[in-house]
Amino acid sequence: MSGTSLDGIDVALIETDGEGEVKRGPSRTYPYDHASKARLEQALELGKTLADRMARPQNLAEIETMLTERHGEVVERFLSEISVKPGEIACVGFHGQTILHRPSDALTVQIGDGVGLARRLGLPVVWDMRARDMEAGGQGAPLVPAYHRALAANLPPEFDMRPVVFVNIGGISNVTYIDGEADPIAFDCGPGNALLDQWLQREAGIPFDQNGRIAGEGAVIEDLAARYLDSTFFSKSLPKSLDKFDFPVPDGDAGELSDVARTLCHVTAVGIARAREHMPREPRLWIVAGGGRRHPSILADLADAVGEEANVALAEDCGFDGDAMEAEAWAYLAVRAMRGLPLTFPTTTGCREAVSGGVISRPDAGVERSASVRPA
Incomplete structure (x- = not known):
């Protein structure tokens, strides 16, 4: 997770079924260096000009590549530090960096190349998790509530x-x-x-x-x-x-x-x-x-x-971690997306019905959209 504060990349490991079972693992924050933060600030300025969520004007494509590489680096470093092999990981939830959020125009832009990250890590990557919600009439935010509900079920x-x-x-x-x-x-x-x-x-x-x-x-x-x-x-x-x-x-x-x-x-x-x-x-x-x-x-x-x-x-x-909660949520949402479970609800984003979301990119370059299935 790379948030609007641009302070760094939060990485967290959880074990979950995407529903009520959540076992929280280690987490780390990797601060951005000054040059990377400055480039992301430039991306925010460029984002103000966008009318097409796929457009990458000027040097925005280069910044997106940089952001993706930084995420790849920190995931590899994180797994090494906690002595976990990549093969033990089922999937990676990748938020990217929000550079524009304009729900009145059904427009939200998160830069970050999920296909490239999947190839680098050799793992399935779930990304672009806000777009489907907007297609269903939602605001595209907030997305963390599904995880909050799971945490609430496990309060001391x-x-x-x-x-x-x-x-x-x-x-x-x-x-x-x-x-x-x-x-x-x-x-x-x-x-x-x-x-x-x-x-x-x-x-x-x-x-x-x-x-x-x-x-x-x-x-x-x-x-x-x-x-x-x-x-x-x-x-x-x-x-x-x-x-x-x-x-x-x-x-x-x-x-x-x-x-x-x-x-x-x-x-x-x-x-x-x-x-x-x-x-x-x-x-x-x-x-x-x-x-x-x-x-x-x-x-x-x-x-x-x-x-x-x-x-x-x-x-x-x-008993929670206030720094890691959003990164944990993105891992949790990735599992829900892989299972076709809803990420958002009419009561959280205003979508017409509960919808799943995300693009699932696999190391072999296979790409699919999450199904949309609401459990009984």
Whole structure:
């Protein structure tokens, strides 16, 4: 998994049947070097110009090749480090890098060559998992809820509370609501770390707020927070999803560095809490994953916003890994795709019916699309 924060590639190993059985294994994060990250940032800029998801203008094809090679390198390194032979792996789930997500135009673009990765690794690779959902009228995001549902079924007794909400705070924040046996409800709920990271990078040349120190020295600028929270996105009905650039970075004169940073943390937290407006019942437990879970200001504001009646817990408190959860999810979804099981549901992306997805590429260059079968 290579997320919108562009911090690196997360790799995880799981053993699963693609349904309720999940045995989590080791995981690693391999940071991008400066040159690779700069090229991916260029890809994001090129993505803004795309009207065809297959187009690769200018040097985008070269960047896609670079990204694929980096993924091949880290998978090989990962397997070597954990002493697992490639022949023991059933399949690889490959997210690629999202460079454009425009659901209003039924357009989502993830660069990454699944055919090339399969040939390099000598393993089946499942990739391009969002396109089928959009063909079925969905938003193409979020896709992780199917995995969240499996994790919810394996919560330790002290955290087995329903309704439970899984929160992922990456570049964008998204939530998955799970209550009983119904399909999960999921949606992007607002900015995550992207606004904060972009603000600090532009104004101070700092890639992110290490340990929350900068925001910790600031105070919330109420009118700036209100301008963000007054966005019609928050009251928009489901389904809904976001592109990294849907919320603009504050102007340079918006305030002191630390005050703006503190304000953006507040916006992230309140945006997550307001997701309750789209949920059938008040959640009892919020499980927080993603890089944003490490930011003290975001966590404190989230706990304050959801109130004393709800519990806010880190993924690790519940026996999970907040850094590896999305990479694990992509492995889980790959198995579901191989079995033709649904990846998305009307309650998660707005697709017309539950659909599978993904392109399955095999080392011998065989390519097939996942079937679409919903179990009884």
